[in-house]
Each structure stands twice: as C-alpha cells, then as structure tokens.
Amino acid sequence: MNNLRRLDINLLLTLDVLLSEHNVTRAAHRLNLSQPSVSVHLAKLRDIFGDPLLLPGPRGMRPTGRADELREPLRQALEALERAVSPADAFNPAEAKQTWKVMASDYGESTILLPALAGLRSAAPGTRLAVFDLVPPRLAKQAEQGAIDLAFHTSEDSPPGMHRRALFTERYVLVGRAGHPRLQKRPTLAQFCELDHVIVSPDGGGFHGTTDRALAEVGLTRRVVLSVPHFLFVRSVLESTDLVAMLPARLVRDVNGLAVLEPPLEVPGYEMSMLWPERCHRDPAHQWLRAFIVGAV
Structure with missing residues (x-):
C-alpha cells in the first residue's frame, strides 16, 4: 500500500512500455516523452520497487526477475483501468x-x-x-x-x-359485474352511497380512501364492506358478487364480465x-x- 501511494498512472504506463521495449529511447518515442523524462521515471520506479527492474545488456536492456513478475499483472491492471475509463459502448438490445x-x-x-x-x-x-x-x-x-x-x-x-x-x-370508474341489477345505468349519488363497496388498501385493513374523501366534502358516506390489499383480487370479487368498486380505468379496460360506468361524483385521479x-x-x-x-x- 505504501508503494501504491507513491505511484501514479504515468509511472505505471512508463514501466509497462519499458518492459515491452527494453529500451529507453524507443519507450520515450512511444510515450511521446523525452529520453531524460523516461530516465527520471525509471529512477523513481527503481526506488519505489527497491529493484533495478532493467539492467544494461548487449542489445538494449534486460528485465530483472522482479520486472518479469510485474509484467503480466501490470498489463492486466492497465487494461482493466482502460476499460473502466473508456466511454460506454452503445447498447445493443x-x-x-x-x-x-x-x-x-x-x-x-x-x-x-x-x-x-x-x-x-x-x-x-x-x-x-x-x-x-x-x-x-x-x-x-x-x-x-x-x-x-x-x-x-x-x-x-x-x-x-x-x-x-x-x-x-389515471382516473377512477365505477365497476361491478356485468348484469348487476343496480348498475343498468349510471346511479345517482344517493344510490351510489347505498351500494356495497370493496376497497383496495395497499397497507391492509383500510376502509377509507380517495372516494371517501370526495364524498366527505359533500357531507356523504358510502358502505365499504370489504377491504383487500390487491387490485387483481377485486376483479374476481366483482365478477362473483354484487359488490362494486371504484377502480383505475386502465385496470378494467377491455375486461369481459364487468360493467364499467362513470361515477356520480368527481374523484381525483393520480399520475x-x-x-x-x-x-x-x-x-x-x-x-x-x-x-x-x-x-x-
């Protein structure tokens, strides 16, 4: 970790090229640096690793054992870093x-x-x-x-x-089973309040909702006799009983077996x-x- 704090990306890039070229002049050309700058980098790397890394040889320089150990892990680390900072590829679904x-x-x-x-x-x-x-x-x-x-x-x-x-x-509509005797036409507000209603309570057990707040503003209440946590169960209840419900319009669009009417009062929808x-x-x-x-x- 101490060595890592002393390194920077430029030193690692220099080392990677030196281990590839075994020659300071060619490494400087590839890195677009001067030869003295690469020599300075090499001196810093030798100090950090406590190893000469590259030694003079008959044809350029030859890596030490420590340098050979560094070669592959360093290449993998730089390739991973390159992938991390490269622009994201276009998504192909x-x-x-x-x-x-x-x-x-x-x-x-x-x-x-x-x-x-x-x-x-x-x-x-x-x-x-x-x-x-x-x-x-x-x-x-x-x-x-x-x-x-x-x-x-x-x-x-x-x-x-x-x-x-x-x-x-989304908006709310009044829903009951097809053929419901009290839904042959749009009910009056008084008739609406006399119906037996089912309500969806996501938290469970609630008998008061948006429709009840709208009724309260005009001094009325309705009969809520069933509270369930899920919308889809309500559809089955409505198809098999004479209960009615105020449901989101999209949920009952094109559903057979249900009568869908406009409610007799305005109930705020939601986005x-x-x-x-x-x-x-x-x-x-x-x-x-x-x-x-x-x-x-």
Missing part, C-alpha cells in the same frame, strides 16, 4: 444479457409491465426481468443499494431524490410515474429500457 430488477404493485404490473412484456422479449430476448412487490417506504433505499433498478409508483407519493418520468394520468436512482441514470442499457417502457405505455 438484441445481444444484451442484463437482468433488470423492477419494483411494482399488481396495478403497475398489469398496466405498465404487461403491455411492455411481449415487445421487450422480442427486442431483447437475452435479458431477464425480476419484479419485486412495491413497498413504498423501502423504495429509495433499495434503489440506491442496487436491489432494484426501476420502480413504478404514483408521482404524488414518489420519494425525493429519485429521477422521475411521468407515464400517464403514474417511472422512478430510478442516480446510479442508473446514464447507463445506456437503463436508458434504453426506460425509453422502451415509455413507448409501450
């Missing part, structure tokens, strides 16, 4: 082998990942996609630690410090965003993935 780690709720899986999946498999067949359950309090930390590369969450609740791209704005940490921001593969998802949704 057809040849890529990345594993992308994405955090999403079941809603994000259905409305963002599913529409993108077939095209992603076609464009980048050698890549893999790992999807993790969305846990908002852990999102930022897991992204910075490298546990995930990308997340889908509402813009309003996105953690600060992450890059964000808005994907779309859905794609989030990623600074460590991924300039990565060509990550940039390609983000652009692909934007195009897909």
Whole structure:
C-alpha cells in the first residue's frame, strides 16, 4: 500500500512500455516523452520497487526477475483501468444479457409491465426481468443499494431524490359485474352511497380512501364492506358478487364480465410515474429500457 501511494498512472504506463521495449529511447518515442523524462521515471520506479527492474545488456536492456513478475499483472491492471475509463459502448438490445430488477404493485404490473412484456422479449430476448412487490417506504433505499433498478409508483407519493418520468394520468370508474341489477345505468349519488363497496388498501385493513374523501366534502358516506390489499383480487370479487368498486380505468379496460360506468361524483385521479436512482441514470442499457417502457405505455 505504501508503494501504491507513491505511484501514479504515468509511472505505471512508463514501466509497462519499458518492459515491452527494453529500451529507453524507443519507450520515450512511444510515450511521446523525452529520453531524460523516461530516465527520471525509471529512477523513481527503481526506488519505489527497491529493484533495478532493467539492467544494461548487449542489445538494449534486460528485465530483472522482479520486472518479469510485474509484467503480466501490470498489463492486466492497465487494461482493466482502460476499460473502466473508456466511454460506454452503445447498447445493443438484441445481444444484451442484463437482468433488470423492477419494483411494482399488481396495478403497475398489469398496466405498465404487461403491455411492455411481449415487445421487450422480442427486442431483447437475452435479458431477464425480476419484479419485486412495491413497498413504498423501502423504495429509495433499495434503489440506491442496487436491489432494484426501476420502480413504478404514483408521482404524488414518489420519494425525493429519485429521477422521475411521468407515464400517464389515471382516473377512477365505477365497476361491478356485468348484469348487476343496480348498475343498468349510471346511479345517482344517493344510490351510489347505498351500494356495497370493496376497497383496495395497499397497507391492509383500510376502509377509507380517495372516494371517501370526495364524498366527505359533500357531507356523504358510502358502505365499504370489504377491504383487500390487491387490485387483481377485486376483479374476481366483482365478477362473483354484487359488490362494486371504484377502480383505475386502465385496470378494467377491455375486461369481459364487468360493467364499467362513470361515477356520480368527481374523484381525483393520480399520475403514474417511472422512478430510478442516480446510479442508473446514464447507463445506456437503463436508458434504453426506460425509453422502451415509455413507448409501450
């Protein structure tokens, strides 16, 4: 470690060329330095390594045993350093082998990942996609630690410090089973409040949400009789019971077996965003993935 502190990249480059050329003059020419400068570098290297490294010979200079030991590790280290500081290669999805780690709720899986999946498999067949359950309090930390590369969450609740791209704005619709006797036409506000509702509570057990806040502003309440943690379970509940739900419109678009109506009051929607940490921001593969998802949704 003490020797490493005394070295700099120019000394290592000089040593690498000297071990290749065995001649100070030719080394100076390759390095675009003067011969005295290369001689100074060699003197410093001899002092640092405690070894002459190169000795006079009948045809130029010959390396010492210590120099021979240094040759291959030094070449490998310089090649690795060159790769590290070289500009990133352009990303070729057809040849890529990345594993992308994405955090999403079941809603994000259905409305963002599913529409993108077939095209992603076609464009980048050698890549893999790992999807993790969305846990908002852990999102930022897991992204910075490298546990995930990308997340889908509402813009309003996105953690600060992450890059964000808005994907779309979502709105709520009233949903029940096809043939529901009380959904043959758009219900009045009073009729809406008398229906038995199911609500999605991501944290579990909640019976109050955005719709209830909108009702409270006009002095009304509704009957929420079932609370579940996932959107997709709600669709099965609605298809097999007379319960109704206020659901994001994209989640029930083109779904058979359900009646979808405009609600009798205005319920604020939300903006859905794609989030990623600074460590991924300039990565060509990550940039390609983000652009692909934007195009897909």
